[in-house]
Amino acid sequence: GCQQVQDKFNEELDKHNLSNEVKLIITGCHGLCELGPIVIVYPEGTSYFTVSAEDVSEIVEEHLLKGRKVERLMYQDEESAEKIPYYNEIGFYKQQERIVLSNCGYINPESIDEYIARGGYQGLARAVTEFDPQGVTEEVINANLRGRGGAGFPAGKKWKFASQEPEPTKYMVCNADEGDPGAFMDRSILEGDPHSVIEGMAIASYAIGAEVGYVYIRAEYPLAVRRLKEAIQQAEELGLLGENILGSGFNFKLKVKEGAGAFVCGESTALTRSIEGRRGMPRPTPPRSTEKGLWGKPTVLNNVETLACVSFILSKGAEEFTKFGTEQSPGTKVFALTGKVNNTGLVEVPMGISIRDIVFDIGGGIQHGNKIKAVQIGGPSGGCLPEDKLDLSVDFDTLDDAGAMMGSGGLVVMDEETCVVDVSKFFLKFTQAESCGKCTPCREGTKRMLEILERITKGQGEPKDIDLLKELGEMIINTSLCGLGKSAPNPVLSTLRYFEDEYREHIEKGR
Ligand code: SF4
Structure with a gap:
């Protein structure tokens, strides 16, 4: 409904001759998807949630013309029943630390000026003027990104390996x-703050x-x-991409390649072939x-979020990160x-926070x-963790040890009514x-596993199916060629590890 809200604001601002005084800015995602669309009135920063086109005239007439807050559209705290006027006072945002998403929801992603005004491209400027390429790599190694x-x-380390290759x-x-x-993390970053990724790309390429x-x-x-392409053009016009960037002698051209949506193209060797x-x-x-x-030359692949972190590290320093x-x-x-x-959305949390804090506090x-x-963490390659594992720290190694993985960052919460067998299926x-x-192993093995799961969920499973699933899963993990196959059985094996009873119940009760 954002487009309708935007159109209505334009209409109302025109109607009240406010178009010169009030600037309507479209931002990227604020994260609290459950309560979108969100409208924030500055300079006071009053936030309005689940705004529809029908609410717009009231915001304009009450807030913009009379200076009175529209309480009914403000966030209501469930415990105190108080209306909360400011975005960052809401529980959802309190425990979050925003590095990657720091600009999302704050700036117009289509304006390079707004990105620069919030410190954007300082990381690139520092990289090419204060460091040599090895120094940039060292900074990222020191940050242990x-x-x-x-x-x-x-x-x-990946950068170091590539830079040490003799091929020029x-x-x-x-x-x-x-x-x-x-998962919609990368999408939201690129829609809400494309320059942070472009800057990270330029820094990494220099390194x-x-x-x-x-x-x-x-x-x-x-x-x-669209926003990415526009942002690249803006950066080129300001000399932040292209030849002799910031007078450093470093040349860098950035291109966009659109993929056709095959999940396997997220795997590095498939991705480069696709390009x-x-x-x-x-x-x-x-x-x-x-x-x-790519084309047989040394190539570094990093994902969107990693590159957005690079911009932060080079701008603020490894120590800050x-x-x-x-x-x-x-x-x-x-x-x-x-x-x-309750609050579905996009969240950014410090590593080390517990899953419980993410689910309950945020x-x-x-x-x-x-x-x-349970929670399924890491998407289809990740694993399912039961309630008694919710106090685990969210970091790469702890999640790995528990049979889940960070993956790219999908976190699906299941309640007591969710059937974990259905979820793994x-x-x-x-x-x-x-x-x-x-x-x-991947082509045939996953198919056989799926057939067994279908049998089980139809109530036609047999007790031996449990062992068969485990055996097949291990075999697929050990013998598949790429990460897709190696991780495909994870949701099944992790639910078998923690919820085997539920599988048995399907088999024993025949439903
Ligand atoms: Fe393809 Fe094998 Fe990778 Fe599966 S594991 S996606 S079949 S290469």
Whole structure:
């Protein structure tokens, strides 16, 4: 409904001759999707939630003309029943730390001036004027920035590997092929603050010695694609991309490649093939992309969120970044919080926070006062954690040890009414459909697993199916070629680990 709200505001501002006095700015996502569209009136910063076109004339007449707040549209605190006028006083935002999302919801993403006014491109300026390429890499290594797209491999190390390759032509790629069900982190960052990713790309390219970079983005994200392209053009016009950036002698051209939405193209070797115009299928590694990637040249792939962190690190310094999070997983992580939670939305939290805090303090607890049963963390490659694991720290290693993974940051909350077998079937169905078919364990194995799950959920399962699922799952993990197959059984195996009774109940009760 945002477009209608925007159109109505324009109409009302015109009607009251306020168009010169009041500037209507469209921002990116504020995060609290559950209560959108959100309208904030500055300079006082009064926030109005779930605004519809019908509410606009009241906001204009009451707030803008008479200076009176429209209380009915303000957030109501459930405990105190008080109306909360300011955005950041709401429980949803209190425990969040915003590095990556710091501009989302605050600036017009289509204006490079607004990005620069909030400190944008200072990281790039510092990188090319105060550091040599090795110095930039060292800064990122010192920040211990781990890749936000999956397994958490240190970004600085990856840069170092690529920069040490003797081949002079190198490429930088931003992986914006976000395809997990329930995930919209990268999309929101690119829609709300595209320059932060462009800046990160330019910094990373300077560090590794790349003169050409690509953002590989899903074509299903048309707004993100448009804003990204516009932002690249603006940066070129200001000399922040192109030749001799900021007089440093560093040249960098950034291109956009739209992907057709294959989940497997999020895998680095499939992604680079897709950019080359070939079918997006993974190849065996080694050689790693840092040795032979795009067109056989050393290539670094980082995801959207990782690159947005790079801009922060180079602008504020590694030390500032490591003030957030834990020693082994510094910084913050953006999650798409969905499922049976009250405040669905986009959240950014310091690493080390507990899952419970995310679900209850930020997410506002479970819908309809139900009990929580589990969370699926890390999307279809991740795992399911039961209620007694909610106090685990959200960091790469702890989640890995518990049989889940950070993944790119999908967090689906399930309540007592959710059937975990159905959930694992849902995720497996997704990965099975997205399997590229190149290798047998993933192509055939996931299909067999899915058949068993379908049997079980129809009440036609047999006791031996449980062992069969475990055996097949382990085999697929150990023998598949790429990350998609290696992680596809995770939702099934992790629910079997914690909720085997539920599978047995389906089998024993025949339903
Ligand atoms: Fe394709 Fe699956 Fe094999 Fe990956 S593991 S190469 S997605 S068949």
